[in-house]
């Protein structure tokens with residue numbers, strides 16, 4: 001991944017110049033699980049304060065790409081990543097990059113709500129504590145309240161902060177997980193099918209939340225729902241069998257895609 | 272918008288033909304299976320009850336001890352005939368105290384002091400431990416010399432057994448350990464209330480003794496306690512650390528596979544092998560003292576480690592991966608993920624495994640025999656380096672004694688051991704509940 005050729009660097013710089021609000025960019029990203037290659041030379045830009053949706057049929061590598069963005073793939077023994085991924089100007093696969101700091105800057109929300117089996121308060125306060133964002137009780141209270149406010153959960157849980165987070169409903173748990181990710185003030189939030197375990201009402205709430213979060217964060221969301229991608233995102237990237245097929249403005253993607261496969265997928269012809 | 276009435280009526284009415292699928296047979300099979308289960312459980316329960324009944328019915332009398340209250344006259348002529356105790360206190364240590372007790376009891380029973388045969392029988396009703404008992408009274412307070420004080424002395428083992436009804440009186444007198452005359456005396460003393468049973472505290476505080484009435488599991492309890500402390504202090508941290516390393520950090524390769532297989536094998540190694548290992552390594556090589564609870568504790572630690580490691584690894588594996596992902600995704604380091612999230616969730620499982628391992632170690636006998644913990648230890652060990660025995664070993668030693676009074680003590684000691692095991696298991700359940708309530 002460090003064997004970046006001159007031309008690749010130029011490509012990155014060129015893209016950065018044409019698009020000033022670039023937050024993250026992947027260049028020639030390949031991912032292997034053992035011998036099997038799951039992603040082939042993906043080049044994808046993620047713009048600041050934008051919601052980027054990753055779509056594509058099951059098994060096409062959406063989650064794999066998402067996990068390369070905060071190096072969660074490191075936790076899979078057989079997984080190997082090549083290519084270059086920049087966060088602002090930092091190569092996140094540089095050996096000098098501290099993965100702990102990276103994940104504080106690039107937070108993640110998972111498909112299944114996974115609150116810690118601790119109190120609601122502790123769920124939110126944990127991240128700030130390990131990253132030293134707060135010291136006094138008052139500072140923690142402040143972060144907990146503002147994070148829950150941002151996740152639209154404050155009014156529902158403000159009287160039961162000491163109760164277990166696992167006692168909330170599925171939708172509330174997912175918003176708690178979003179609040180937990182927000183609490184460490186990341187720059188980018190990755191969401192892997194955050195609504196797939198939720199009912200339509202909880203889904204609507206989370207989508208609304210994503211809208212609001214966009215003002216302060218850069219969001220990358222994997223979704224299987226075309227409607228959801230259309231509703232929440234400004235940019236959409238379509239993956240197919242490990243290749244990035246098309247990356248475009250969401251409006252254009254859903255009305256007049258450039259690629260035949262995108263069209264087929266959006267029309268529901270495969271996937 | 273399909274209208275039901277407009278659909279072909281044939282489609283709605285013609286249910287597909289049902290095939291014979293043997294519902295009755297399925298239910299019968301289920302009932303049979305349940306019956307087998309109930310039978311198996313009843314079988315187990317019956318044997319458990321039999322075991323408990325046999326131990327308790329034999330052993331409960333061990334918790335009672337017969338005592339005789341006699342007014343002992345501390346005659347100066349017997350204790351210190353030359354009156355030299357002021358200059359030579361050793362005289363008080365060596366005096367012939369049993370005679371005092373014998374004479375006092377003879378007087379109480381109205382036995383002629385000239386009848387040597389009768390006096391001998393009287394003497395054999397009192398435990399030989401009376402020597403130490405009276406000596407301690409006199410040494411602690413020499414002013415009792417010359418006075419008459421009522422003293423509760425232990426009845427001899429056979430008297431104790433006879434009073435508890437353990438001696439078969441249909442056997443001819445000459446083959447019995449207790450004579451008709453002695454039986455008469457027992458009744459006479461019991462009628463006056465001078466011979467009675469009381470709770471046998473000696474069973475818990477005394478050390479080894481060749482006299483059953485004076486023998487207790489005190490030393491064995493201390494030895495077992497020291498060993499449990501050592502096992503807990505060594506096996507728990509080592510076991511948990513090893514499991515965390517193997518489960519969370521170690522690369523998965525041939526070497527770790529081999530280690531894993533060997534840990535599982537070690538858990539199945541007969542405990543006596545650990546005893547041999549302890550003998551070779553700790554005693555012969557490291558030069559630690561024989562019969563010491565330190566060595567016993569080390570051997571039992573080795574024996575318990577595989578159990579704890581297996582239980583801990585299972586508990587760590589059972590922690591949902593989503594919790595790890597959540598912590599890692601927040602930017603927690605691997606250590607933080609493990610110590611803040613994984614370990615607390617695995618705690619109930621780890622504790623259960625540890626306590627089961629400890630309980631196993633508490634009841635272990637074979638390896639302790641090999642490292643010399645099967646010794647006659649009358650004095651309390653103050654440190655784990657001093658000789659001691661262990662509860663199960665004490666049971667083993669008493670089980671080899673022929674006297675009737677030791678039979679009941681064997682069962683009594685088994686009851687004590689079972690109570691400890693029960694207490695530990697209840698402790699495990701309570702701890703598990705406590706930790707589980709903290710989600």
Ligand SMILES: Nc1ncnc2c1ncn2[C@@H]1O[C@H](COP(=O)(O)OP(=O)(O)OP(=O)(O)O)[C@@H](O)[C@H]1O
Pocket residue numbers: 033038056057058059060061062063064065076078
């Ligand atoms: N841990 C892993 N080990 C080996 N192969 C994996 C692993 N995770 C994913 N893969 C493979 O990589 C490919 C891409 O998987 P990925 O999970 O990224 O798909 P996805 O697009 O997220 O699919 P879905 O929409 O079903 O979640 C698949 O072929 C999958 O089998």
Ligand SMILES: [Mg+2]
Pocket residue numbers: 062063064192222
């Ligand atoms: Mg996926």
